[in-house]
Amino acid sequence: MIEYENLKAVNHRFSKDLVKIAQETIDSGWYILGNRVEVFEKEFSNYLGAKHCIGVASGLDALFLSMKVLDLPKESEVLVPSNTYIATILSILQNNLVPVLVEPDASTFQIDPKEIQKKITSKTKAILPVHLYGAPCDMAAIGTIANDYGLYIIEDCAQAHGTVQRGKKVGTFGICNAFSFYPTKNLGALGDGGAIITDDDGIAEKIRFLRNYGSKIKYQNETIGYNSRLDEIQAGFLSLKLKYLDEMIEHKKNLAQIYFDNVKNPFVKLPLSHRGHSTYHIFPILVERRDEFRKFLLDNGIKTEIHYPIPPSKQKAIKELESQGKIKLESYPISEKIHSEEVSLPISFSHSVEEIQLVCKVINQFQ
Ligand SMILES: Cc1ncc(COP(=O)(O)O)c(C=O)c1O
Known part of the structure; x- marks a missing residue:
């Protein structure tokens, strides 16, 4: 069986x-x-080319505090x-702010700057682009819009450690930007973890208070x-794994190349x-007959995933907010379409070239 992900093998x-x-x-x-937290914060901000990194308990908290x-x-x-993961939307709601959902570009799956406008x-007051699946949003266009309208940018980089756009790593475009170290991420801890990245000294200092009971001096609470x-x-685990992050990304890029070179199926x-x-x-493909396709792969010993089966606008929790007039939903x-056709193919650090070649072969047999 080719697993979708095998964290035991990765670690x-x-x-x-x-x-x-x-x-x-x-x-x-x-x-x-x-x-260890201080050392990791320095290492990760250096890796990204940013001034400050503040370690927090999760990616959701990183977004919330940002x-x-x-x-x-x-x-x-x-x-x-x-089409983001629910955490992005929850972080807005938890701040008593209103999420406004913006359609993605059909070919990139990323928030569409034309729709933002x-x-x-x-x-x-803010744009929260999410670099979904590890691919970058169009930060040049988003930056221009933010400048023109005086809006903050907060990047959700939970899925995009090490992703580069125009020579700059994502997580360095916004005023403060959030990472998750959930175990499945390219830089994954062995439990929950997250970080906020910023170049602003004042913001970094405030977040350091906020994450620790609003306290600078023990038992004195200023905020x-x-x-x-x-x-x-x-933090110790992350420092170790950060040393191998580029190698892990390189391995995944090689696996992706195998998919690009070998998958030749008109239904995919x-x-x-x-x-x-x-x-x-994540390596996302679109397949109209998704259930049939996934079953075919499973019958041939290949597990896949869906990211994500239900769009946020159709989630019960969000629908309830709509009925209370707290959020406006459209179609x-x-x-x-992405939510109904997306299939995530195996693409982990633990997968071998031979395994991915076999996945391609099976995909090409699907009719
Ligand atoms: C796009 C996105 N944002 C935020 C999060 C939240 O991260 P965490 O699970 O560490 O809270 C995730 C986690 O999967 C995510 O994929």
């Missing part, structure tokens, strides 16, 4: 060093906000892709804060626009 390669880090952390007696720190007026509107109102801290042990649409740009957290045909 097995590092297991000797991971155990060493775990043992050293146990022996240090210091488990939260210590040297918006919190901006102190936007209540009920400000934040533009967000209609149509959704701007006097209440719009209403939260508990959202990256664990020492996870490849993500051609991602070629040469994505870091392939999102491009998004819905």
Whole structure:
């Protein structure tokens, strides 16, 4: 069986060093906000080419705190892709702000700058582009719109560690930008974790308070804060895995190339626009007869996933908000098409070239 993802195999390669880090952390007696977090924060901001990195408890928290720190007026509107993962939308709602869903471009799957422009109102205060699947949004066009209308950009980079656009890593375009280290990500911890990236000294300092009960000096609380801290042990694991991130991305790029070169099936649409740009957290294809296709692959020993089966606008939780008048929903045909046809193919650090060649062969046999 070719698994969609095998985290045990991904981390097995590092297991000797991971155990060493775990043992050293146990022996240090210091488990939260210590040297390992500080070191990882420096390493990750250097890797991205940014000034500050602040480790937090998850990607959702990274998004939530990125918006919190901006102190936007209540009920400000934040533009967000209609085909994103629910966490992006939740982070807006948790700030008492209003998510405005924007259709993606059908060929890139990323938020469409032309559609962004149509959704701007006097209440719009920020754009939250999500670099979905590891491919970059059009940050040049989004940057121009943000400048023209005086809007903040907050990037959701949860799926795009190391993705580059125009020579710059994503996570360095917005005022503050969020990463997730959920175990399946290209840079994944062995538990939850996240980080905020910013070049703004004042914002970085405020987020450091906010993540730690609003406190700079122990037991002195200057502002209403939260508990959202990256664990020492996870920071240690992340420092180790960061050293191999580019190698992992390179491996995934090679696997993607195999798909691009070998999949030749008229029923399968490849993500051609991602070629040469994505870091392939996910390799998304579109297939009209999705259920049949996935069953065919499974019957031939290949597991796939869907990212994501239900669009946010059709989720029960979001529908309820609509009925309470807290969010306005429209129809999102491009998004819905992606949600109904998307299939994620295996593309993990643990997959071999031979396995992906076999996946291609089976895909080409689907009729
Ligand atoms: C696009 C996107 N944003 C945010 C998140 C939230 O990250 P976390 O699960 O670390 O809270 C995820 C996680 O999968 C994601 O894919």
